[in-house]
Amino acid sequence: MPIPAESVRFDGSRLTIEDVCELAARRRPAELSAEPAFRARIARGADFLDRLLAEDGVIYGVTTGYGDSCTVTIPPALVAELPHHLYTYHGCGSGRMLTAEETRAVLATRLASLAQGMSGVSVALLAQLEALLRHDVLPLIPAEGSVGASGDLTPLSYLAAVLCGEREVLYQGRQRPAAEVLAELDIAPLRLRPKEGLAIMNGTAVMTGLACLAWRRAEYLCRLATRLTALNVLASAGNAHHFDTALFAVKPHPGQQAVAARIHADLAADGPSRNEQRLQDRYSLRCAPHVIGVLADSLPFFRGLIENELNSANDNPIVDADNERILHGGHFYGGHIAFAMDGLKQAVANVADLLDRQLALLVDSRYNHGLPANLSAAEGPRAAINHGLKAVQISVSAWTAEALKQTMPASVFSRSTECHNQDKVSMGTIAARDCLRVLELSEQVLAAMLIAARQGLALRQRRDGELALSPAVAAMQADLAARIPLLQEDRALDRELLGLLDDIRNQAWSLYDS
Numbered sequence: 001m002p003i004p005a006e007s008v009r010f011d012g013s014r015l016t017i018e019d020v021c022e023l024a025a026r027r028r029p030a031e032l033s034a035e036p037a038f039r040a041r042i043a044r045g046a047d048f049l050d051r052l053l054a055e056d057g058v059i060y061g062v063t064t065g066y067g068d069s070c071t072v073t074i075p076p077a078l079v080a081e082l083p084h085h086l087y088t089y090h091g092c093g094s095g096r097m098l099t100a101e102e103t104r105a106v107l108a109t110r111l112a113s114l115a116q117g118m119s120g121v122s123v124a125l126l127a128q129l130e131a132l133l134r135h136d137v138l139p140l141i142p143a144e145g146s147v148g149a150s151g152d153l154t155p156l157s158y159l160a161a162v163l164c165g166e167r168e169v170l171y172q173g174r175q176r177p178a179a180e181v182l183a184e185l186d187i188a189p190l191r192l193r194p195k196e197g198l199a200i201m202n203g204t205a206v207m208t209g210l211a212c213l214a215w216r217r218a219e220y221l222c223r224l225a226t227r228l229t230a231l232n233v234l235a236s237a238g239n240a241h242h243f244d245t246a247l248f249a250v251k252p253h254p255g256q257q258a259v260a261a262r263i264h265a266d267l268a269a270d271g272p273s274r275n276e277q278r279l280q281d282r283y284s285l286r287c288a289p290h291v292i293g294v295l296a297d298s299l300p301f302f303r304g305l306i307e308n309e310l311n312s313a314n315d316n317p318i319v320d321a322d323n324e325r326i327l328h329g330g331h332f333y334g335g336h337i338a339f340a341m342d343g344l345k346q347a348v349a350n351v352a353d354l355l356d357r358q359l360a361l362l363v364d365s366r367y368n369h370g371l372p373a374n375l376s377a378a379e380g381p382r383a384a385i386n387h388g389l390k391a392v393q394i395s396v397s398a399w400t401a402e403a404l405k406q407t408m409p410a411s412v413f414s415r416s417t418e419c420h421n422q423d424k425v426s427m428g429t430i431a432a433r434d435c436l437r438v439l440e441l442s443e444q445v446l447a448a449m450l451i452a453a454r455q456g457l458a459l460r461q462r463r464d465g466e467l468a469l470s471p472a473v474a475a476m477q478a479d480l481a482a483r484i485p486l487l488q489e490d491r492a493l494d495r496e497l498l499g500l501l502d503d504i505r506n507q508a509w510s511l512y513d514s
Helices: 017-024 036-054 067-071 076-089 100-114 123-135 153-163 178-184 196-201 205-235 245-249 254-266 288-310 335-363 380-385 390-405 428-464 471-483 494-505
Strands: 008-010 030-032 094-097 142-144 168-171 174-177 318-320 325-327
Touching (some): 017 100, 036 318, 076 153, 100 196, 100 205, 123 153, 153 196, 174 178, 205 288, 205 335, 205 428, 245 254, 254 288, 254 471, 471 494
Parallel strands (some): 008 030
Antiparallel strands (some): 168 174
C-alpha cells in the first residue's frame, strides 16, 4: 500500500511556498489542527467580538458599512446580514476562471492567514475552508477585478459565497451549483458571523497564492535554463573558459556564481572537452551566468516577501483578543507581492530573451560553427526541401517578444477607487497574473530550446565525433533523445512542444542538487 502523504497542517505555524504548491497539486492533504490550544485561540477572537457587540462597541465592517461607507451605522437587527451583502455586491468578477491548481493555492493561502488567530473568525469557518480543500470543491473564481487593496475583494467574494452554499464550483471535473455539491457531501452552508465576510475577502490570498505557484515555476525555469545553456555551449562548440570558478570569484553575486559553477560542471570544463577555438563567445553564451544569475539571486529575496505575506494576518481590522483590542490598519495592501511579481516577471523574461538569442545563433550557419542551417539533419538532395527549426525560431522570437512586452510593472498603475477611500492600491493581483503569463510564454521558449538542444548536440557529434560529456549532460542528452526523435524530415512539432511543456511544468528532470 502507498504511504499516505504527510498533511500540511494549519495551526498558525509558518508555512512555505512548497507547502502551498503541494496542496495546489493535490500531492498533500490539508489538516486543520485539532489542538485545544489552537482552537481556543481562534475561538477567543470570535468571543471577543461577540462581547463588543453586546456592549454596543463600534467595529469597522461589523457595525459600520464598508470602505467609504464606514460612517454609516448598521442597525443592530441588520448586523448579521452585513457579511452576506459584502460578498453579494462584490459578485462582479470577469475574465478567465482561475485554474484548479490556482484555486487550491488561494484556498490554502486564505486558510493560512485566518489560522493566525487575528481575524475574529470562528473555528467553523476554518473547518469549512479545510473541507473545501479536502474534498476538492473549488469555487469558480474570476481572475479579474482586484486592485490588490482592500485585498482581493471581488475574487474572494466567490470563495465567501461558496462557503455559504452560493454560486458555482468545480467538483470532480464538472461545474455545478455550490449548494448541490455541499449537500451531496453533507456539508452545511455557513451563515457568516459578524466580521467573517471581511475576514475572508479583505486580504491578499489570490495574489499570494498565485505568487507561490509563480515562484516555484520560476525556480525550476532558472535551473533548466542553466542546463540548456550548457547544452547550447556544447552544440555551438563554445569556450568553456567563460565559466571558470576563478573568473567568477571576483564578481561575488552568489546566484551568478552558482549558475556559472553549474555550467562549468556540466561542460566537464576541466577535462578534454575544453574548447579554446575562440577567445570569446557572443554574449548570450559568455554572459549567460550574468543573466540567469539575476534570477537566481532574486529568488531567495522574493521567497522571503512571498512567505512573509503567506504567514501574515492580512485583513482589516485585526482582532487582538488577548489584549482586547481592535486594530484598524491596512494589512490587506499587497505591495510586497506586487513588487515581487513585477520583479520576478522581469528576471524570467530576460532569461527567455537570453535563450531566444542562443537559438538564433544555433540555427544560423554563419554563427553556429559548422552546423547545418536551421539545425536540419536532412542530408543529400533532400536537404534542399527540409527547413529544420526555421519556424520554431520564429515562434520562439514571438513568445519572447510577448513575454518582454508583459514586463511593464503593474504596481506603478495604482488607481484611486471607491470614492477615494482606496486612493493608493497595490495592483498585486494583476502583477501576479502578468508574472504567470510571462512564465507560460517563457516555458514555451524552454520547450523549444529542449528540441534545439537535442538537435544541436546530435549534429555536433555527427560533425565532430563523440563529445566528452559530464555524466549529468550525457544523461540529459539520452533522455531528450528518447523523448524527441531526431528531426531529419520536416514534421509538425506542436504536439512535441506541448508534451515538453507538461514535462517542464511537472519538473520532469532532476537538475542539480539544490
